[in-house]
Amino acid sequence: MPPPTMPPSDRLPLRQQITRLLPHKLWSYLLITTGCLAVISLLAFGRLHSEFGIEAMRSTQDYKARIDRIDALLVAVLNAETGVRGYLLSGRNPAYLDSYESSEKEVGPLLERMSQDFPEGSANRAEFEMLRGLVALKRSILSEAILSGRPPPLISQGAGGPGKAYMDQIRTSIDALRARLEERNRQVVEESVRRLGSIQRTVTALAVGALGLIVALFAVQQRQAALRARIAELLKHENDVLESTVVQRTRELSDLASYLTDSREAEKARLAREMHDELGALLTAAKMDASWLLRSLGANSSPDIQARFRRLIDTIGSGITIKRRIIDDLRPPLLQGLGLVEALRATSDDLRHDYALTLNLPDKDIHCPEQQALALFRIAQEAITNIRKYANAHHLELGLEVRGSDVHLWIADDGDGFDIASPTLNRHGLAGMKHRVQMFEGEFSLVSAPGQGTRIDARMPLLDGPPPPESVHNQPVA
Secondary structure: OOOOOOOHHHEEEEEEEHHHHHHHHHHHHHHHHHHHHHHHHHHHHHHHHHHHHHHHHHHHHHHHHHHHHHHHHHHHHHHHHHHHHHHHOOOOHHHHHHHHHHHHHHHHHHHHHHHOOOOOOOOOOHHHHHHHHHHHHHHHHHHHHHHOOOOOOOOOOOOOOHHHHHHHHHHHHHHHHHHHHHHHHHHHHHHHHHHHHHHHHHHHHHHHHHHHHHHHHHHHHHHHHHHHHHHHHHHHHHHHHHHHHHHHHHHHHHHHHHHHHHHHHHHHOOOOOOOHHHHEEEEEEHHHHHHHHHHHHHHHHHHHHHHHHHHHHHHHHHHHHHHHHHHHHOOOHHHHHHHHHHHHHHHHOOOOOOOEEEEEOOOOOOOOHHHHHHHHEEEHHHHHHHHHHHOOOEEEEEEEEEEOEEEEEEEEEEOOOOOOOOOOOOOOHHHHHHHHHHOOEEEEEEEEEOOOOEEEEEEOOOOOOOOOOOOOHHOOOO
16 A cells, blocks of 8 residues: 655645744754854954954063163163273363263163063073173273273283173173073064964954854845745735635625525515415405394394404404504515605604604605615614614604715614623624625614614615605695
């Protein structure tokens, strides 16, 4: 037996189609979380890159300052020696001692600061101590030369004195310190360059990753947009199908209701006709026969028989009256004979004994088909029946008017009113009135509230029909 095949996607329920189209939310959350981490890491490495750069610059500046102080010490010692030689060679001219004195003032602070540059325990401390001792010996030799007024003795022919020897050693020591500082500075720069290069590569990788995440998020957004468009299309399709189905079912129900209404009115007309033709004839014949029998028996019959015949004649007459009222309810004769306006006027005449009545009816009957006139009459009849049963009203208003191509019927009372949203409300009569209006593509409105009365308005296009019958008010007086 072959495995069952999956139904096409268009045949699946809408919920399943949407579920299949929706992407897994974890991917979106994962991309967003990864993107946030990448941005945070990028910012952290950028800050670290800046700190390493600043640290490298500070280290370079520190080593440069140390080298500058070493050079400044050498220059100060050379200036002091030059000043002393000029002083001695010029025959003790004090002007040459200015450079010596200024150098003497600089050497002490320079040595003190350099002592901080090469602290105790550092690799260059011994070399600095030796340099400081040489500088001290050199300064003492220059001081003695100034005091004695003659240069220091020569070590050998063609060689300098002790001052030159100490000066050469000072240069050697300074060169050693400078070389070590420059080497250390070079190592610091190389380490900083290595670190900065590593951080730069990491930042580049993070930037590329962030760019990839942006592209991925854009792709996910595009996919979600496409999915939303597809879902919207599916929803629109389903809504169209549902709306079409609702319209079709509504049309079918409306047609069925119209058919039932027409059938009910036709059945009422048939019953009214049958009662008028058959039952009316039978009751009239029975009444005539009873009257004939009463006259035929005359004085020969006993008083009890005559009384019973008279009661029979009255009972048959009451039955004829009830028959006429039933026929009038089934098929209003005034509506067929005199038109809608006179039928409404006749109906309202029965209300004047119970209500303060306000009539707003046209002088002439309106020109409309029999079915439309019957629908308007039934609406007024149902509204008046409801007022009699439930309203406890004192004033009632009934109106009919034609405006342009529309006819407007309204009934209002000042009774108890009701809550139109109440679930316990019996809506069959209201639904019947509303459907009669909808049969002619009209509008039905109901306004009511507890203690504020009720107003019903029925508006519908006025259809062409046969000429209205002559109103009783327009008939000539014989």
